[in-house]
Amino acid sequence: MKPMLPMERYFGKLELVYSFYEAMPTGVTVSETGRIFICFPKWGDVVKFTVAEIVEGQLQPYPSYETNLFDPGNITMSFISVQSVVADGRGTLWVLDTAAPNFSEPIKGGAKLVAIDLKSNTIKKVYNFSENVVLPTTYLNDVRIDFRVGKAGYAYITDSSSKGPGAIIVLDLENGNSFRRLNGAISTSPDPYFIPKVEGQMLMNRNKDGSTSPFRLASDSLAISPDGKIVYFSPLTSRHLFSISTESLRDKTISDLDLSYHVGYLGEKGASDGMITDAEGTVYTGDYENNSIRKLSPNGIMETIAHDPRILWPDTFSIGPDRYLYVIVNQLHRQPRFHYGKDLRQKPYSLLRIKIGNFPAPTFS
Numbered sequence: 001m002k003p004m005l006p007m008e009r010y011f012g013k014l015e016l017v018y019s020f021y022e023a024m025p026t027g028v029t030v031s032e033t034g035r036i037f038i039c040f041p042k043w044g045d046v047v048k049f050t051v052a053e054i055v056e057g058q059l060q061p062y063p064s065y066e067t068n069l070f071d072p073g074n075i076t077m078s079f080i081s082v083q084s085v086v087a088d089g090r091g092t093l094w095v096l097d098t099a100a101p102n103f104s105e106p107i108k109g110g111a112k113l114v115a116i117d118l119k120s121n122t123i124k125k126v127y128n129f130s131e132n133v134v135l136p137t138t139y140l141n142d143v144r145i146d147f148r149v150g151k152a153g154y155a156y157i158t159d160s161s162s163k164g165p166g167a168i169i170v171l172d173l174e175n176g177n178s179f180r181r182l183n184g185a186i187s188t189s190p191d192p193y194f195i196p197k198v199e200g201q202m203l204m205n206r207n208k209d210g211s212t213s214p215f216r217l218a219s220d221s222l223a224i225s226p227d228g229k230i231v232y233f234s235p236l237t238s239r240h241l242f243s244i245s246t247e248s249l250r251d252k253t254i255s256d257l258d259l260s261y262h263v264g265y266l267g268e269k270g271a272s273d274g275m276i277t278d279a280e281g282t283v284y285t286g287d288y289e290n291n292s293i294r295k296l297s298p299n300g301i302m303e304t305i306a307h308d309p310r311i312l313w314p315d316t317f318s319i320g321p322d323r324y325l326y327v328i329v330n331q332l333h334r335q336p337r338f339h340y341g342k343d344l345r346q347k348p349y350s351l352l353r354i355k356i357g358n359f360p361a362p363t364f365s
Helices: 246-250 256-262
Strands: 015-020 027-030 036-039 051-055 058-061 082-087 092-097 112-117 122-128 140-146 154-159 167-172 178-181 204-206 212-214 219-224 230-235 240-245 264-268 275-277 283-287 292-296 302-307 314-319 324-329 349-355
Touching: 015 036, 027 324, 036 082, 082 140, 082 314, 092 140, 140 219, 154 219, 154 246, 167 219, 167 246, 219 283, 230 246, 230 275, 240 246, 240 256, 246 256, 275 314, 283 314
Parallel strands: 027 082, 027 314, 219 275
Antiparallel strands: 015 349, 027 036, 036 051, 051 058, 082 092, 092 112, 112 122, 140 154, 154 167, 167 178, 204 212, 219 230, 230 240, 240 264, 275 283, 283 292, 292 302, 314 324, 324 349
16 A cells, blocks of 8 residues: 655635636625625626626626626726725725726726715716826726825725836825826836746746747735725735835825835735735735735734635735635636636636634724
């Protein structure tokens, strides 16, 4: 009888919340009442609706099927390709529309942040961006909201461009004014020395014609501290974690060159896509190279809370009122663009959760 050889140890009590058998999801958010919302950007799959709510075990287009039908004649009030959805804890769902299906140049006037009232399930405000904020290379990725500053609060949004400068976009929710910060800075740019390795293989663009190129994506992961004073961020193709005060991001008297000196370096956290903070100040982050979820405690200690073969590219995180950490797992690295046009994804994609025992970081006092 052959001896059993030692094997890699997996741990973390993950629960399956939902299985996706059609389009590939990227975003998830859980509202203060426990409602779960999902988004499906248009990356090549057949996307029937780009924003949905899970209702009684079924996906329903949200806030309506009509809103999810792109209408060139009503570009402001219809969704094009949504990358991120975030419930703010006080009755609003924020929808970030890239207007860039298949990572194209954003459709003019289509990139927007949409506020939806969760009681009436209707759009209450739409924020558009000027051409010097959403560039031809921009890919809007993640958003965090804070109502404790300004008259109506601020939003912080990452530009995770693969072809142009990365940045953090600052949006004043009172007047809709927005501006780019850390534009092309080292902290918002892909790490030029980093080659992602997922499932034992190097991750790079591999085209149908046999040509290859490095996979590079700028600032992506984004989280905000419980008091709203610090944002944590990271490029997608990087293992490094950075932070900066929201006050300095909002202060336009600080030049972008000088702003880089306000960035803090918090070390390696693993290569991540999604990131979020809880009410105690712990930062949760994925590690897509190692099928893992990590947490960074306020005391600086980092530990892995889940390491599981099912964590095939942990994308977006959300923390629910049930004190669970929710994560979308979508096999992003198995897409055709990385495998000479061959789709290696295996359905279903999944929404998983793990008990953390803490509430989400608040957006208001």
